[in-house]
Amino acid sequence: MAQTENLDDRQIALELKQLLLQSIEKTKSLQLEIKELSKKFATRNACPELRRDWTPKLEVQEFLGFANTQMAAQVKKYKVIYTEIGKQKFYSNKSLGDMLNNNIQGV
Numbered sequence: 377m378a379q380t381e382n383l384d385d386r387q388i389a390l391e392l393k394q395l396l397l398q399s400i401e402k403t404k405s406l407q408l409e410i411k412e413l414s415k416k417f418a419t420r421n422a423c424p425e426l427r428r429d430w431t432p433k434l435e436v437q438e439f440l441g442f443a444n445t446q447m448a449a450q451v452k453k454y455k456v457i458y459t460e461i462g463k464q465k466f467y468s469n470k471s472l473g474d475m476l477n478n479n480i481q482g483v
Contacts, residue, residue, distance in 0.1 A: 433458075433465040436472065454478065 437447050451458065454475040457468035 429469055430459070430466040431469055431472065433467060436467050450475070 433447070437443070440447070440450075442450065450456065451467075455471075456475055457471040459466050459468075
């Protein structure tokens, strides 16, 4: 009977160890996600004067759910004003607003 209890104790200890390792991995994953979100938040709050008029391309694509090709087609179709610095594109917020407002439906 003592041997059975020892086996049960070892099994419980092993299961607890596995749960602890899973918890540690999940914690690491969540910490990484928090770090990435913090960077994203800091970036979006940078340069408020500039952001009042311009939005980075990737943010616009994320918001609209467009890939590169679809975004390029919409920019051309609606003559969205943009500026390019290096490889980074920024879209005029007014121009984006005009594009959205020109497509209002169900009125």
